[in-house]
Amino acid sequence: MGSDGGVTTGRSGRWPNPAEAPAAEDLARCVHCGLCLTACPTYLVTGLEAESPRGRIQLARLVEEGRAELTAAVQGHWSRCLQCRACEAACPSGVSYGRIQEHARAQVQAAPPSGRTWLWVRRFVLRQVVARPRVLAAAAAPARRFAGWRFRGAAERVLPGRLGALARQLPANQGAPFHGLRGRSGAAAGEPVQLFTGCVMRELFGEVHRATVRVLERAGARVEATDAQRCCGALHAHEGDLEFARRLAKANITAFERTEGAVVVNSAGCGAALKEYPQLLAGEPGWQERAAAFAARVKDLSEWLAGRGMLPAGRLAARVAYQDACHLAHVQGIRKEPRALLRALDGCELVETEGADTCCGAAGLYGVVEPGMSAELRRRKAAAFAAARPDAVVTANPGCHLQYLGAVREAGLRAEVLHLAEALDRAWAGGDGR
Structure with a gap:
């Protein structure tokens, strides 16, 4: 244990989980030019180097080289990263910052220097609630009922701090969860399209899915939604739980291999995760080609519509x-x-x-x-x-x-x-x- 509450991370202070460590070549690609600074939300707010992409990469380098320990302070700087990846769009060197962050957080998962209980709670919620459709449905039901409650406004005014802020963000007009297309008489002909329903989208944004189906059908699609699909795994990967994210990726690839047509996504986070399955599964024997074939089918809703030519007037x-x-x-x-x-x-x-x-x-x-x-x-x-x-x-x-x-x-x-x-x-x- 370090003097500031950190943990000794193994030989020469290196990573506690070497198999999931950030790649040395990824870390070396950053030349510290600073073009990422004005793109980074946390740097714009704080002005602190350690709250910038290049600062966080430097911290990872120091741990990698054995010149720093994986302390609570280091964990805090990584935790405050939103993983928005605006820095990647601004970077002239092609630094894979998102990949670095996921693998850095995998080290915290392996040997958390602080907040072990809180980290376990987050991991439990992501694995046992978010990734389990029936459990998530039960957990989301009270929130959905509260969102449509006639006394919601009064309740929000008396709820304390963070709980009140979260309550004020619940959508009030999303109706029932999206339960797929069974029993629905949609377009019988047209280009087959697979709707990725996700987890939070399915439970809290049912009307968005229903609107998506109607839009796709007006644009000439025959919409399908396989019941075998799972959570995309984005939240798990961002948390550093790469093992579980890979498990979900394999389940989704297997599910959609039995279908045909584009896999249309209306959640930006899910779409990005699905398109990056080849990267997530790069070291998995037998999965690279399958992941690449699946990712090639994934299209954001706007991306798919923009490629259709004529669209209904509105x-x-x-x-x-x-x-x-x-x-x-x-x-x-x-x-x-x-x-x-x-x-x-x-x-x-x-x-x-x-x-x-x-x-x-x-x-x-x-x-x-x-x-x-x-x-x-x-x-x-x-x-x-x-x-x-x-x-x-x-x-x-x-x-x-x-x-x-x-x-x-x-x-x-x-x-x-x-x-x-x-x-x-x-x-x-x-x-x-x-």
């Missing part, structure tokens, strides 16, 4: 602020497609807000793990919304959706928060956007 009479989901813009490189789809709608005034592609502070469990930083990033979004005064804020990720519900209320606006699929569904169905 009207959305609203001033819309589109906010880039980090894993859509920075990881998948999809920025133009959602905006093009919105601009094509009659009456839609697309307004760009300051920091539209800066992380909102949702980042999976981040709002629970790092509530202070999450709240500050949400406050910045609220200020941008207050300046732009949109009628609707549109996004493409469930965590962002929840964060923007809070930001809109903090800004004192009556603006709606919509998923892109909901905006398109409303427009193409003939709604006026209000």
